[in-house]
């Protein structure tokens with residue numbers, strides 16, 4: 117029986133490949149080039165991917181594989197199963213948009229994430245997704261998300277923290293601060309609760325260690341740190357599971373690695389949801405028909421359903437979807453300010469000309485600031501907060517239009533990992549300066565025309581029916597914060613000596629091709645993109 121297992125796997129794989137080759141021929145389509153590893157099941161490739169995620173520049177392994185095969189879509193065939201990777205704008209268009217109905221998140225996604233994301237929007241498929249999206253859509257209408265009062269409160273607290281550090285002549289971990297800023301803003305918007313994580317003790321310069329994503333205090337953790345650590349641990353484990361492919365359940369045979377984190381996250385949410393449901397009941401008993409607050413997502417959800425568990429999951433989904441993504445965008449913008457002072461100056465000029473040193477932006481002023489939008493676009497181009505988005509094809513084989521007049525055969529139940537990060541850096545689409553941070557490109561007719569005719573060459577918010585529902589909210593939040601930031605600070609200096617040990621890019625990166633040779637930080641992925649060890653910067657006040 118020991119020999120029967122590998123024999124069965126090899127035979128099944130052989131039959132699969134033969135069937136796919138035949139089907140592709142019948143449909144007059146091309147087989148997606150298959151990676152030829154040295155070990156059975158391409159186990160060497162799986163190990164190479166896992167190692168690269170830990171040690172190399174972000175998605176280096178995928179970029180290398182595309183280069184080695186000279187293509188933009190590849191089948192890695194990990195553990196004898198189809199696993200596509202693509203940075204082809206036409207394939208991404210099909211998966212997200214024109215062929216939307218032929219894909220879902222897939223069984224493997226659900227195995228990895230169901231325990232944490234449950235019935236929430238980010239995690240759902242089919243009718244559950246349709247209902248969740250239709251329920252949430254009116255809430256994200258323009259008039260609700262253009263109320264900037266929350267951003268004003270949280271921005272002021274955040275800026276005061278940077279100011280006080282700066283007056284002491286010390287740097288601050290912007291990534292940590294942005295996570296708190298977006299968590300406090302999101303929690304007010306989503307649950308109507310001021311979590312006020314900005315008022316909890318900050319990490320102290322020089323007294324930090326490398327955490328799962330950013331910096332963690334060397335000594336003692338607070339309840340907030342425990343919650344954040346649990347959220348981050350889940351992100352780390354689920355990302356590792358995706359790189360381990362089919363074998364992750366085997367590696368967790370004796371212990372589910374998110375088992376301890378989930379109760380911490382749920383216990384954090386429990387009292388918030390319970391309070392809202394009790395308030396709903398109280399209002400009902402006294403004959404009040406209206407919701408507690410029109411502008412709070414939890415109240416809105418509670419008016420639509422009594423399913424407490426679903427509401428809890430929905431909140432976790434929105435919290436995860438909104439916090440780290442927007443925090444990543446803001447972190448990378450400040451990183452670029454520190455690397456490109458001229459961009460920071462030009463943006464400051466635009467802001468001060470439009471609003472002076474104090475006035476808060478409105479929805480309309482934000483729209484009118486073209487350079488601000490260019491800076492956000494450019495940061496999301498080079499560092500899309502979600503650098504990889506996966507889908508699985510349903511039960512029918514597909515013919516997918518790809519670039520270069522090709523049509524690819526896609527087998528049923530195949531995982532496809534789309535890679536906006538690599539797509540956004542393709543020289544053939546973005547030009548020879550694709551790896552450079554140059555917001556001016558967004559003001560040039562050539563770029564705008566290209567993006568208009570090839571919209572899927574830029575998709576930081578994904579596309580099609582599942583495009584990010586919080587896109588407007590995120591751009592308003594980020595735009596608002598940057599305006600306030602540059603009204604008070606004139607420049608930022610990256611302070612590598614304060615980064616925790618093991619978080620800086622290795623010396624060998626210097627001079628390497630692409631962004632790898634330019635980077636002063638170590639960009640890494642745990643669900644969302646982040647800077648390993650945080651981003652310690654010193655802000656110079658305009659005084």
Ligand code: HEM
Pocket residue numbers: 237238239249433434437438439441442445500501502505506576577578581582583584585586587589590591
């Ligand atoms: C810069 C910030 C953001 C970026 C780059 C971003 C990007 C994305 C992307 C790429 C997706 C598609 C993911 C997938 O289908 O697997 C997505 C989905 C989603 N985003 Fe965002 N997002 C951001 C901010 C936000 C905010 C602020 C919220 C909520 C207030 C939010 C809520 C969601 C939700 C609920 C989904 C799932 C939508 C669905 O499946 O129908 N996002 N986001």
